[in-house]
Amino acid sequence: MAGTTFCEVSELYNILNQNTPLSRLPEFNYLCLIDACAKGQYNASHIITLRCHLQDSKGKFIMPAGVEVESMRNIVVYDSNSSSLQGEAMECAEALTKSNRYPVQILKGGYQRFSALNPFIRTQKILYTIKELESLRPYTVELLPDQLYLGDYNALVNVSEDTSHVLEKGNLHVNVADSVAADLYSSFERICVFIGSHRITMAFLLHHLKYTLGEAWEHVLQCKTNMRPNRGFVQQLYDWELHTLGRRMTDIAVPCY
Template sequence: MAELLFCEPTELYNILNQVSKLSRLAEPNYLCLLDVRSKRQYDESHVITARRVKKKENQYLIPESVDLECVRYCIVYDSNTSSLELCMGGRGLWEEEEEEEKEEEEKEEDIELLPGPAVEFGQILTHITRQPVYVLRGGTECFSGLYHFFRTQKIIWMPQELDAFQPYPIEIIPGKIFLGKFSQACNARIHKDLKIKAHVNVSMEATPYFAGDADKLLHIKIEDSSDSNLLNSFRHICHFMELHLQLESVILVFSTRGISRSSAAVVAFLMHYNEETLKRSWAHVKKCKNNMRPNRGLVAQLLEWEKIIHGEYITDITEPVY
């Protein structure tokens, strides 16, 4: 029997935006996103790539072609589930639409404790797979409130459409710090949707945003090379990002591909900001962005940064994770 776990809205956002060479949404066994709301709610809008789970004679029907044993992420959501335990409600969301025309018979004192639809269906799935099953915390109400740009009415996604899907920057600290690549930093739609107010540009190229505005742009010009020295800029980067967090500005940290230099900058900031080891900060960024890969020279500089912060080397960078 598999575990039933929560998936935070930020986690789903990051899952939707992972890339290898192309968007990982194009991989058939990467994400199975299941919507257990009513047909009316699903048709009004749902999270991109989500499939509606139908219910017949009080039984949930798993969508065809879903092989739960092979899926990396299986995530179920309803409107607003906030607990994996029991929740209030004499009827689930499924029954709301079906019984709209029926006379209301239940009294408030008769309301029972029942699992929400996402939890109910998730519990069923745990009995037919060994992989963890996730329930989206807060459902569509929470997720759409944070990421309205991922709502859609589109039901069928062709493989070429998923190949062409343009991901957003990865969210490192919810609503505060994003990690991305140069093309995303030049995208007006991304700036508007994420409310980006400051840039940390760790590349040789310049973007059209915040040009000449030193209060909103920190441009660290270094090559993508293991010989490049980013260590001398770590303190400046941390000061700039801390200042903008105090101002409640949303920060986008980026480099050409968003994999090496900018990832190292974000790891360095987390080490400083949270007074963490290199290992812990690295693990957090790696969890958010699967393909982060600072080069060996930058990893060695992060280790030196750890010594500056903690007074000693703590992390063993010879471990395979590095």
């Protein structure tokens, strides 16, 4: 039995917005999101892809049909306002932990907090086809809540050689190819200054928060699971760690880099 744990709002937000490049939500064993609230609240509005919890005549939780708990990587349960490991969400989660090898997560703050921070992910829709899930356009993932986000070409820092989609205002264009030989290191400081001056985010992780490369890597990978910079950029980040911290703290020779 894997047990239960709390899930922060930003964690669930990032789980919902993973893509490769299509949304990961259609994957059979990726996410099971369960509402432990009363059925009336579920019908009024809920988080996208949610399943309503079911109970038998004795009030015992019944797993929704077609869900294989044993192979499910992410199981998240919420009620209206989960603030402790008690209540409806906990009762539902305990029933799921008996057969799942991964911890069942309870959304901290419940639906009230999540919907207040992310009202654009609410819906009344109950059933989705695979095609509908595949067509969902993920939002940028959240690296630092309300401060730093990671996205595609719509993000504030554009790192490519193509300038055709760069907006006239509010963007920094860094003309660099995605290749091992490309030089991104020389632009790191300019990127960090741009981010701080626009107050869109607090800082680039190594420059302003003084993360080591290893800490920054682990944090970003938790938020964006398919993140994988090429080897040339890894080496430049390694040099940037030396520049910002004054010494090398990370061994980039290990396989994870």
